[in-house]
Amino acid sequence: MSGGAAGADPLIEFRHVTRRFGKGEKAVTAVDDVSLHVDRGEVYGVIGFSGAGKSTLIRMINGLEKPTSGSVHVLGEEISALSEGRLSKVRSRIGMVFQQFNLFHSRTVAGNVGYPLKVARWKKADRQARVSELLEFVGLADKADQHPEELSGGQKQRVGIARALAAKPDILLADESTSALDPSTTAEVLALLRRANEELGITIVAITHEMEVIRAIADRVAVMDRGRIVESGHVYDIFSNPRDGEEASFVGAALKDRPSPEDVLRIRQHTSGRLVTVSLKDSVAVGSVLGQAGQHGVGFEIVHGGMNTTKDAAYGLLTLALTGESDAVEQFVGALSAAGAVQEVAA
């Protein structure tokens, strides 16, 4: 599914949402004037350092947290205005997956997956059929009668996902769903989330501090820092464009796609050329410009960079040290800009 094909009504909408904890001097603003919308069928990622307010943000979607001001609209309801009793109905249409899995230890795997169906008052026979179907979907059909503590981390999360999908929700919330897992298990769980989105058409909101998660599954992403959304858009655009200023810090740090100040110092030790970073959005065009460097009378050395892949496309940044007559270099940078966005690297 390529997201963002904006429907008439977004499935989830935040309007100027602020959430404060505590009062007076000690008050902490976890979410600060956030407005966003998520469309049906897309995977929306929210990335940020821990403490950025992501957890609070995602919990406002199913009413586990209430905004201090602003409003949250989900599935046509103003969720932030519903009482706990009325929330139950909407919540049964929103599944949630947790970092620590939060499985019921008092129930078997099948009991865990079947629990939301009991809540939704499914008949026993329907429940059993649905549970087998889901365990099949997550590849744990043989574990139905085991207890959660007998499973590995990845298996636990797959049970968590099966449980979250049980009542056929419209929305799946993934709260750091892979942060407690090792890299190979992470890939497995991400592939499962992607399948849930593609095969079941479920809309996913995933919060994470891992760039890997965004790259693997998200259509659009919001970068969150200290309660605010500092950047948002299609994953490819956000990751492939050179960025400026403080708001670039998270994406830059997470992608490692541009030299850090320490890298620059090290690079400077062996080259005095002009340092520029060029976007590899159109890597063929960039390549052909680089091929003509000699004709411009410019030498170049690749000092930093690499390619990454998102759900839809590859992108990357390349940092070059350019040597030659300053006019020639200037001209060459102009040619380069035509192939991909160019940014100077501060010495």
Add this chain to the structure above:
Amino acid sequence: MIETYRDLDWSYYGPTLLEAIGDTIYMVAWSFVFAGLIGLAIGVTLYTTRDGGLLANRPVWLLTNFVVNLIRPIPFVILIAALQPVTISVVGKGIGNDAVIFVMIWASTFAIARIVEQNLVSIDPGVIEAARAMGASRTRIIMTVMLPEALGPLILGYTFVIIALTDMSALAGIIGGGGIGNFAIVEGYNRFRPEVTWLAVIVVIIFVQSLQIIGNWAARKVMRR
């Protein structure tokens, strides 16, 4: 000692002891059922109404907490005397096994409430959050998530409680109740027959050990360790 027991008049002590055991079981069982249920309700109230709890409600929590702390420290023997007027008006008389049961319920309910609360505190809050996120009602969460998740420790807690009740029931004789404690004092101690007192001790040890073994077994089965 063995000689002495052979000399005992078993045609008298046999039935008397059996009756005493019956009285103890009667008192312990009834007070366990009532205090167990009321204590469970109060314990759940303490846990859920605290700040950040499922039913967070400061006034209710303060009141419940205050009452629990008020009654729990009163020594059982004083409670028997102090509650006498209430016992008479509720049970109909101030003496006998039923009167003892009434006081035992008062004495143990609040202790049970604390034990229940302490075991519920150990539940992972994430599990409760997961159930909330699924749209489960608060009553459903208490009945189908909280209590089952804490079942193993709760069984151990209740095993402790039933043994404490056995202990309390031994004082029944003070207001004309029966039971093994009364048997030990009336038939043994008061008549200078230590071997009869020790007979009671042995019976109590077997009784308590059996309860503990059953409790441990059940808890282990639930916790699958």
